[in-house]
Amino acid sequence: MEYTIRVGGEAGQGLVSIGSVLSKMLSRSGFHVFAHQDYMSRIRGGHNFYQIRFADFPVTASREKIDVLLALDMDTVDMHRQDLNTGGVIIYDAAALDSPLSGQEFFDVPFARITEEKNADRIMASSVAVGVVLGLFDLDIDLFARIIESTMRKKGEEVIAKNIEVAQAGIDYVKKNYADSNSHKVVRPMTKDQMLINGNQAIGLGALLSGCKFYTAYPMSPSTSIMEYLAHNAPKYGLIVEQAEDEIAAINMALGASYGGVRAMTATSGGGFALMTEGLSLAGITETPIVIAEVQRPGPATGLPTRTEQGDLFFVLHGGHGEFARVILAPGTPEEAFYLTNKAFHLADKYQIPVIIQSDQYLADSEWTFPDFDTEDLHNEDFRLRHQALQEMSSYKRYALTDTGVSPMAIPGASRHLVAVDSDEHDEDGHIIEDAATRIAMVEKRFHKKMPLIRQEIAPPAYIGHQQAVAVLVGYGSTSGVLQEVCSHLAEKYRIGMLHFNEVWPFPLLEKFDYLTLLKQAALTICIENNATGQFASLMRMETGFEFTVHINKYDGRPFLVDTLLGEINEYLQRL
């Protein structure tokens, strides 16, 4: 069983609140949910939609076709009616849109009139809409009540009761007026409640649980909801969240905080990362740990601010002048975003380097369900030298040369030892030098000694599928979910597999898993990327010499959807 609901309308019509209540309700009643948002860069007007797919099996991407279209305006009807599955329904308010529509797929619900009849505030028409969906799937009002009681706690009992009352009116209206009220009946799965989380929340949660104590950023879509999440939780967990005057200030503030002795993080999108590159290079030479989340949107420049793309891989790989060690992690799911954020803090501190978590708008705003995140699996270790261990040292040098290239990282002010850090090339004491011998020693320390050790920490790509696959689908970052679905569809007919990289730099070694042999055995290898130039495929060639047989690139600012991608890959498979 699976259904897709699409809620469409103008910005400001409440479609995000309808969508988020629906996905919460469905996940908390045990369904597997995948929801994604498609919105324009404007506060009011335009056309936006919120799409929710729910099923009694795990879902990891969005479908092309929909079963329920909740249309808050006429544009929604015009733009999306062709996507309706057979037997699907379009719910709209004929009176409010002033356009009665004929056709058996249309179901006219007078949201405005029902709200008015119940003496409810106009804004509660959203709750009527939620009620209608509940009624359509024969789901219980209690599900809605549970959500609304927690999200509207601050608004008071009266508002909560009224919302429940109008939602019930929505349910009643369906029962009374919908011709075929049994057509969408669902059975609630017997699984326990699922957690519902999007990519940005998962990064925020990961930071919180990894001991991040200082977060600073300049608001930039689609990264801002990380700051919103952390700012909201800051007082509870002793975290400082400071909004910087620009991204240059943000990265420098985070570096100052990290030098001061705490785990620090910043996040931005491509344009803000451009401003941060100077500071990234500073993190490199000063060996100051920092975690940066780069949540991509299509560029160049302002590009498409609220849409998605994987166009910045080479940018985060090469951004920043000079040569220094860095790590790039590219989570494919909110769960991976959670654990990889923890890994980012771990590696940043352990090797005193910048670690970049590269995500994109699609992952940032997509909501997934998971049974649980196990906090026991987190790796939290303090690498800073503080307290007694520091006080007892007879001498201290911030850049002491060691076998691993990693020097002891002390906290300034915590002992009589002085902690000296410099953006100029420096000696072990942190003082400016220009002599060749010290320069060579420091480059070797920062890069040649650290990098092989860091590379050992990088996990190999995940492979799902046939062990002697004739076709392998390859991707990195946010395409993981759609590749999984496409692959499992095709596995019925073909010997196929998918290879997904979520730790992309340093490029994974072959020792733990020889993915290269696997690829070489396949007749068809398709690299699927949300960009125009195939940056991941280029990186693969740079690092391994391997050439994919086919490239599928999508650069319209929208994510890959299961059905279209399936169709495209099928064509290649049929030619085999």
Place this chain on the structure above:
Amino acid sequence: MNTFNDYKEQQKPAWCPGCGNFAILSTLKKALLDMNIEPHQFAIVSGIGQGAKLPHYLPCNFFNGLHGRSLPVATGLKLVNHELAVIIVAGDGDCYGEGGNHLVHAMRRNVNLTLFVHNNEVYALTKGQASPTTLTGKLTKTQPFGNPSEPLNPLALAIALDCSFVARAFSGASGLPFLQEIMKEAINHKGFALVDILQNCVTYNKKGTFHWYKDHVYRLEENYDPGNRVEAFRRSLEWGDKIPTGIFYRNDRQTCEQRLPPIQETPLVNQAVFSLEAGQEVHNFY
């Protein structure tokens, strides 16, 4: 007990003989000694420029970062460890030019930081180009027909932004005892403090010599009230034949640290590294 010699560093300054930086460095050491601040109890954050090399020449914790970026680094450092005295040493190009945006917002944010600007009215490290405080008409290699822009008035800017502490001092021999007093006041002040220090440049500013400044600077009167913002603004506009020095303006605005609940009792750096309670946040996603 500390002596002046405890503030001696092995590094030999890379400044030109006769540079005003030497006097600023020794005056800072004396001020720290007077205040009983030991080398490990403070940190200097600096950017790039001749003055920004200063932390290498006295024993201290330091973060010698990028050109113009000292203020955000200092802000991050101070917010995680507000018991550490944090001093920023910057030049006029560094702080008023490249880092101008950070300066505006540091004043607005009001973190308890002390900023000493070595203002020699010229880019010295890059060999003599016009800085934001260079006088109009000055000939340089990159302004061969004369600097076309008006100089920035850092004090007027700061007072307009209600900066918590605004002062000007002079680094010539006759001005040093006063500079030392102002430095101590600035470090002691709870809030963001700007001290603009007029300084010669023996190589690239032939007009603004110690002698010239000595003949033109004077101290604000004994009965001058630094609590009067309008008067402070009026006095900050005085320039030319007579240049006032002293504490122009001060207020007791709430600091950024006072507004942050997590650090009301213990500096952030001294709190538990990993919060066990944070684990419960996972449940909020069900």
